[in-house]
Amino acid sequence: MKYIAGICLLALVMAAATSCRSTKTIQTAIAKKDTAHVVPVVDHRADSMLYIKKVWDTIRKNNIDFQTFSAKIKVDFEGGDGKKNDFNAFVRIKKDSVLWININAALGFDAFRVLVTPDSVKVINKLNKTVQLRSVESLQEVTRMPMTFADLQNLLIGNPIFLDSNINSYKKDERTISLISLGILFKHLLTVNKDDYTLQYSKLDDVDVIRARTAYLTYGEYQYKNGIRFSTYRKITVSEKSKLDIEMQFKQFDFNADLSFPFTIPKNYRRQ
Template sequence: MHRLLIIILSIVLIASCRSTKKIQTAISKKDTSAKVVLQGVREDSMQYFRKMVSEINANRIQYNTFTSKVNIDYEGSDGKKYNINANIRMYRDSAIWISANALLGIEAMRVLITKDSVKLLNKLEKTYTARSVDYLQEITSLPLDLFTLQDIIIGNPVYIDPNVVAFSKKNNTITLLSIGNWFKNLATLDAGNNSLLHLKLDDVNIARNRTADLNYSEYENKKGFLFSTKRRVSVTEKTRLDIILDFKQYELNEQVSFPFSIPKNYDRN
């Protein structure tokens, strides 16, 4: 259960793992990829789309605190399906607190993530676990820290690099391919408002065969900003993980607290 929750916290948003042979064939090495995909593309056009990446980052949701209630459907590599409800609280650049409920509304897990640590209370098994923040990377095989995880939860773009090497515009969508230190990121955007529709992440190191899809849908603007209330997550490396997140309630800049006391009878891992 604790591994499931950490994975959910660490990815919170992705879908349908498909192979990316076309991308991997055209872009096998970062230092040669631009020559392959930029052939015949006008530099002024590329500057325009690089500018768009800057605008996307400038349109990130700004907040001090964030609270939400989210329903999570999860299917593991064993084919088993689970459903949990979670309460999430965040203080920007400081902490993420999550309380996850199992059947009958019983709290099963409480998690507190800071810049330096990950702490877990497994209330079903009465255990307490404390690790460094590197635990996020160990358990998810993704380059995660507190700041990236907060962006993922609130719906801000992640791993989009200014190094745009290809683009296309079709109907009402724009697709950008950028290459960063970790991922080749194929981002699909709504041409009308630059909201994210899909992120396809593939490891720059193709030997790892790590891939992830993040789908954003059912946007609404009830709080003065666009927010994706439905996200679908899929991550594959050695095993496959599928998650659907349905945000039922969310608020910005309300007062938050992070209760996290360790009962004396809990075993420490």
């Protein structure tokens, strides 16, 4: 059950997966796929620049804005050892302020409670009667990237992460449009639906070829609620020396309802 605590945090801060390292074979396949039918921006054609600006502005405009968010998420996790784990996570968010997670163990009882703020991470382990109190920088140490509260929030809400305006090429087909940008940390391939600009796929390749970090994020099964298009299915696939898969099915979700964030540390719990 201690293993599930790590899975919980990993599933809810999906970018942690990007700290893994890709194998040479997978990296080669990725490179071939990304360069197909790409239109470079270096020619500075006015129509290309205007088109990219239109797509970029629409993606930004489509970002989900909210005050509060709540959801029940079924999380399936498979690590490099081939073992599968699953659990239910109940998530509540107050925008830019609090991220609250309650984890149910296999038999349905509360196992972990997590509270993340812009400067802290607290984890109550009800199974071992322990509590961990950490700074938000501890997530950055685990993920080896400058993760912020806003990044975690966007991951759960379904907004793009590590979005960079330094776009050097794009590609499109009958169903999708992709922008390829080069940021400080990542080369980012972001793919949206051609009709409604909903996120379909995001791939992050580390610009450091020695580290060769790569993560895939897939978005699907959109539902329309309270004027918001929301992806109820997410999948993260990461390959290092082994493969990591995380699937998240949002069984229930709601926006802008009144929420509470109960988090009381029992006096007899031991601090780790």
